[in-house]
Amino acid sequence: MNSIVNLPHDDRSCGWYAALPEPLPCRRLIGEQKADYVVIGAGFAGLAAARRLAEHLPQSRIVLVDAQRIGYGASGRNSGFVIDLPHKFALEHPDPQHKQRLLGLNRAAIDQLQTLIGRHGIDCQWSHAGKYQGAVGARGLAYLDHFEKLMSDLGEPYRLVEREELAGVLGTGYYSRAIFTPGCYLMQPAALVRGLGASLPKNVEVLEESPVRRLEKDTDGRWILHGDEGLIRTPRVLLGTSIFTQEFGYLRNRLLPVMTFASWTRPLTDNEMAATGIQADWGLTPADHAGTTVRMTQDRRLIIRNTYKHVPRYGRSIDEATRSRIREDHRKAFVARYPHLADVPFTHTWGGVYAISRNFTNYFGQLDEGVFATACDNGVGAAWGTISGTLLADMAVGTDSEQLSDIRAVTGMPSLNPPEPFLGLGVKTRIRWAAWNSRSEI
Missing domain, CATH: 3.50.50.60 (FAD/NAD(P)-binding domain)
Incomplete structure (x- = not known):
């Protein structure tokens, strides 16, 4: 039993x-x-x-x-990306056939979802928008260079996007450079x-x-x-x-429960959109995996996602005080990117649990x-x-x-x-160390 x-x-x-x-x-x-x-x-x-x-x-x-x-x-509860490329760690796999298999499986999933959405008229902001992978400073740019090499080795299309062009989409000059990959879809996950x-x-x-x-x-x-x-x-x-x-x-004893968190704004007004020059319906993930993900939804809400926690009791591991601190950290990341939108409030902050493995x-x-x-x-x-x-x-x-x-x-x-308590101590230390090293990208 x-x-x-x-x-x-x-x-x-x-x-x-x-x-x-x-x-x-x-x-x-x-x-x-x-x-x-x-x-x-x-x-x-x-x-x-x-x-x-x-x-x-x-x-x-x-x-x-x-x-x-x-x-x-x-x-x-995710950030609404349906990504065709293998994950960052899988992209480093030494076997090219392994990566091609992953790519084929992910694209089969996208085709399947797109067919079901069309057949059943599912209203979920489905969009073939592609994805930006962005870098802020020297650390992020080094990761971005590595990602470019991995993409070249994979033989997949990508495009370098410099600061000025990127700002015309994101409405902020915070990012130095990005790589755009066309195969990602965006959606409203719930x-x-x-x-x-x-x-x-x-x-x-x-x-x-x-x-x-x-x-x-x-x-x-x-x-x-x-x-x-x-x-x-x-x-x-x-x-x-x-x-x-x-x-x-x-x-x-083989799965690690990790929670990541996001906050989003109310929908931006026409004036706010025009003042920033921001476009609707895009997504950016960080070149440094411990950095910040940013989304702009079709209904013009900005999403900030960062902060990772080891949650051995799942949602019960997070109390309201912790959630409040996370919201404040999201606020700092938001204002750093959009100081001209500092008066735009967050309406929701939430977390979602997923499983990772050590290998x-x-x-x-x-x-x-x-x-x-x-x-x-x-x-x-x-x-x-x-x-x-x-x-x-x-x-x-x-x-x-x-x-x-x-x-x-x-x-x-x-x-x-x-075994515990070594697992919990090790995971928490690793998460904190990653956040410290990646602070310039958060």
């Missing part, structure tokens, strides 16, 4: 979610139910897995269960996730606000998922639970008899969650493909972590 201890505990101040209309009443897990497949976790991975299972098995009953409302958790949930095939039943407290096997070898007011019996379980996979007894390896595969999982996106969740969830469903029903071979080739087992 595997008993879950720590559940999601996200803050109530996510701007993306707050900008959406109130959701319709949800269905909850009540009483005893049976299903052919159960998917736990309704983020990008779980939604993709449930959809693919339903397509493979239109006569089967698929249940998708989440502890919260769809769009409220980590998948609805709206996209909710839209994907609302458009699932009819043989998928969605149960929200239904935490699974315990996972055990019965005498017939079926899995029993215990909730607060009911249970589900099923022969097969797919875990799209990311960091929470360890709460079911799997991948323990930057994603897990994908079968954990137990009848239990499959994709976990640890290492900070690149939208594309990776979508494609890994889709292919996990393929694996569960026994369908093979070149993409399934590719994802098996680029995934593995996350490294074991040191």
Whole structure:
């Protein structure tokens, strides 16, 4: 028997979610139910897995269960990038074929999302806007030079953007230079996730606000998922639970729970847009990975994202005083870039938990008899969650493909972590050291 201890505990101040209309009443897990497949976790991975299972098995009953409302958790809290390129650490992999496989998988995810958005009319600010990777000072420029070399080695298109041209887009001369890559898409993550949930095939039943407290096997070898007011019996379980996979007894001491934070402004007025010369609908990530991400949404809100925390108790690791200090740090980063907008307030500050591993390896595969999982996106969740969830469903029903071979080739087992208290001390020290070294880019 595997008993879950720590559940999601996200803050109530996510701007993306707050900008959406109130959701319709949800269905909850009540009483005893049976299903052919159960998917736990309704983020990008779980939604993709449930959809693919339903397509493979239109006569089967698929249940998708989440502890919260769809769009409220980590998948609805990112900065709205769907990135085609391998992550910064993966770009340094010595095997070119490894990087090409990742690139192909990410682009398959983008194609899949774009098709679903068009087919179901999902209103989520979807945009093929590309992405800037920006540098402020000497440290950032050195990272940018390294990124340019990696892009050249990969054979992918990119363009150098100097300060003056960059300022004409961003509305600030704060950045010295950037590299623009064209393959990234931007979106409103909570709206996209909710839209994907609302458009699932009819043989998928969605149960929200239904935490699974315990996972055990019965005498017939079926899995029993215990909730607060009911249970589900099923022969097969797919875990799209990311960091929470360890709460079911799997991948323990192999995943690191990290939270990153963002704040956004109210929508800028016409006068504010004109005064700064800022354009709408762009995204910039830092060349130095510990720097600051900046987004301008289609509805003209500026987003500042930085600050990382090790959160062993997930959302319960962050108190209001900590969140207030983070908001102040965001304010400093915002005013440094936009002193002429210093009177524009933040309306929301929020955090989101994701999983990283010490060896930057994603897990994908079968954990137990009848239990499959994709976990640890290492900070690149939208594309990776979508494609890994889709292919996990393929694996569960026994369908093979070149993409399934590719994802098996680029995934593995996350490294074991040191025991506590050494793990917590080490992670906190590393985060603080990275923030100190990168202070000129924050």
